Amino acid sequence: MGSASATKILIKGGTVVNAHHKMVADVYIEDGIIVYVGPDIKANDDVKVIDASGKYVMPGGIDPHTHLDMGFMGTQTIDDFFSGQAAALAGGTTMHIDFVIPVDGSLSAGFESYLKKAEKSVMDYGFHMAITKWDEDVSKDMEIMVKEKGINSFKFFLAYKGALMVSDELLLQGLKKCKSLGALAMVHAENGDAVAEGQKRMIDLGITGPEGHALSRPPVLEGEATARAIRLASFVNTPLYVVHVMSIDAMEEIAKARNSGKRVIGEPVVSGLVLNDSWLWDPDFTTAAKYVMSPPIRTAGHDKALQAALSAGILQLVGTDHCTFNSTQKARGSDDFQKIPNGVNGIEERMHLVWETMVESGQISVTDYVRITSAECARIFNIYPRKGAILAGSDADIIILNPNSSFTITADSHHSRSDTNVYEGRNGKGRVEVTISRGKVVWENGKLMVEPGYGRYVKMPPFSYLFEGLDRADAAYLSSLRAPVQRLVSST
Numbered sequence: 281m282g283s284a285s286a287t288k289i290l291i292k293g294g295t296v297v298n299a300h301h302k303m304v305a306d307v308y309i310e311d312g313i314i315v316y317v318g319p320d321i322k323a324n325d326d327v328k329v330i331d332a333s334g335k336y337v338m339p340g341g342i343d344p345h346t347h348l349d350m351g352f353m354g355t356q357t358i359d360d361f362f363s364g365q366a367a368a369l370a371g372g373t374t375m376h377i378d379f380v381i382p383v384d385g386s387l388s389a390g391f392e393s394y395l396k397k398a399e400k401s402v403m404d405y406g407f408h409m410a411i412t413k414w415d416e417d418v419s420k421d422m423e424i425m426v427k428e429k430g431i432n433s434f435k436f437f438l439a440y441k442g443a444l445m446v447s448d449e450l451l452l453q454g455l456k457k458c459k460s461l462g463a464l465a466m467v468h469a470e471n472g473d474a475v476a477e478g479q480k481r482m483i484d485l486g487i488t489g490p491e492g493h494a495l496s497r498p499p500v501l502e503g504e505a506t507a508r509a510i511r512l513a514s515f516v517n518t519p520l521y522v523v524h525v526m527s528i529d530a531m532e533e534i535a536k537a538r539n540s541g542k543r544v545i546g547e548p549v550v551s552g553l554v555l556n557d558s559w560l561w562d563p564d565f566t567t568a569a570k571y572v573m574s575p576p577i578r579t580a581g582h583d584k585a586l587q588a589a590l591s592a593g594i595l596q597l598v599g600t601d602h603c604t605f606n607s608t609q610k611a612r613g614s615d616d617f618q619k620i621p622n623g624v625n626g627i628e629e630r631m632h633l634v635w636e637t638m639v640e641s642g643q644i645s646v647t648d649y650v651r652i653t654s655a656e657c658a659r660i661f662n663i664y665p666r667k668g669a670i671l672a673g674s675d676a677d678i679i680i681l682n683p684n685s686s687f688t689i690t691a692d693s694h695h696s697r698s699d700t701n702v703y704e705g706r707n708g709k710g711r712v713e714v715t716i717s718r719g720k721v722v723w724e725n726g727k728l729m730v731e732p733g734y735g736r737y738v739k740m741p742p743f744s745y746l747f748e749g750l751d752r753a754d755a756a757y758l759s760s761l762r763a764p765v766q767r768l769v770s771s772t
């Protein structure tokens with residue numbers, strides 16, 4: 281009964297998991313939307329029925345951090361919006377948010393170029409946007425992006441000196457503008473000036489291999505930039521999102537800020553949660569170079585601390601920073617680590633590795649899994665519960681995960697175009713057996729059924745929950761500044 285192209289689907293007998301609740305229930309889908317969730321739904325003949333008994337029925341993953349078809353460090357990422365998204369669907373991720381890079385500093389030109397790149401999309405996607413320079417045009421364009429184009433977050437790079445890096449002065453202007461627009465400011469937190477100094481130090485010492493990458497930009501530089509960004513955001517009183525938190529140093533700054541009531545979001549990425557830097561010392565360049573990303577994958581210990589912070593709620597959601605280069609591209613830096621294109625894979629592996637590392641290990645509940653892989657991302661970027669939930673009215677982006685089935689990761693079997701995989705040989709329990717994207721079965725029985733052009737651009741509105749009450753806090757602050765002056769006036 282039914283076919284892959286059926287517009288009516290009934291998922292029977294699974295455990296339906298949302299971020300705050302799970303229950304055994306059926307899920308009925310029509311025309312891409314979840315129509316009903318409840319017990320014993322009966323199906324007509326034109327409905328495709330999927331048996332999910334003994335399995336988890338969960339919202340598809342949302343990856344908050346990817347770079348598809350991005351020009352970077354003199355080359356282009358090997359995965360585009362087709363191959364990257366196909367990989368995502370095979371791994372249970374049904375939406376991602378990619379970073380638009382401006383063209384010659386122009387946001388509108390960058391936006392148009394990314395819409396073009398995304399025409400071959402096979403699943404839904406949204407955009408963040410990087411801010412790489414500052415002038416009146418950029419400021420005006422930010423407004424257009426937020427009010428007309430569906431962008432509600434801007435990323436500031438505090439690293440990549442001479443390329444994407446911005447000054448504190450620019451960051452301050454950007455934070456003020458973000459606040460006025462209700463857009464979330466995001467930072468890549470490493471001190472770019474000190475990184476340049478660290479790189480010079482390694483080259484002077486004759487350390488030119490991939491290990492030099494990690495040695496040149498130690499955790500202290502991530503901690504410094506994280507602390508600085510948090511303090512500047514606090515000075516402006518606007519929320520801050522720290523991308524790819526890779527170290528204890530950065531995580532502790534976030535913990536401290538959150539403990540004092542600041543609105544700071546911390547995003548670890550899969551590589552930081554499950555890998556350590558030992559591979560960077562591998563004598564084989566191709567092996568070592570595939571682990572080069574920024575901030576670097578840290579020494580053993582940081583990974584476990586980030587996992588603990590995630591389970592404690594100090595960090596809120598998991599991304600991948602999927603930014604793939606094949607071994608030929610990585611070889612650009614075979615005699616100088618500074619030329620190795622930065623980035624690792626993960627868009628296909630995230631859901632499995634987070635399940636294995638966090639749920640299967642007993643560190644978090646299944647409901648928390650849904651929160652950190654999907655629902656919280658949808659809340660932060662203001663598209664909940666259209667995405668990130670299995671509720672009547674939500675988009676039918678759904679995965680069925682069999683906790684008793686197992687997965688193995690290899691470059692030979694993955695769907696990315698890269699010829700390497702940083703998770704090569706990893707295996708574990710819990711496998712995504714079915715992926716449904718807006719009501720269409722796109723992954724089943726180990727087969728992908730995708731169609732370029734199927735993916736839709738998801739506009740994300742400004743003023744998420746992170747902005748609620750900020751105006752009242754600002755008013756209280758202003759009256760606290762004026763109060764002593766008024767006393768002085770009235771006493772004379």
Ligand code: URP
Nearest residue numbers: 468573574601603622623
């Ligand atoms: O190494 C990385 N992370 N490459 C992607 C660009 C970025 O900094 O996110």
Ligand code: ZN
Nearest residue numbers: 300301302303
């Ligand atoms: Zn409920």
Ligand code: ZN
Nearest residue numbers: 468523524574
């Ligand atoms: Zn970054």
Ligand code: ZN
Nearest residue numbers: 345346347601
């Ligand atoms: Zn990134």
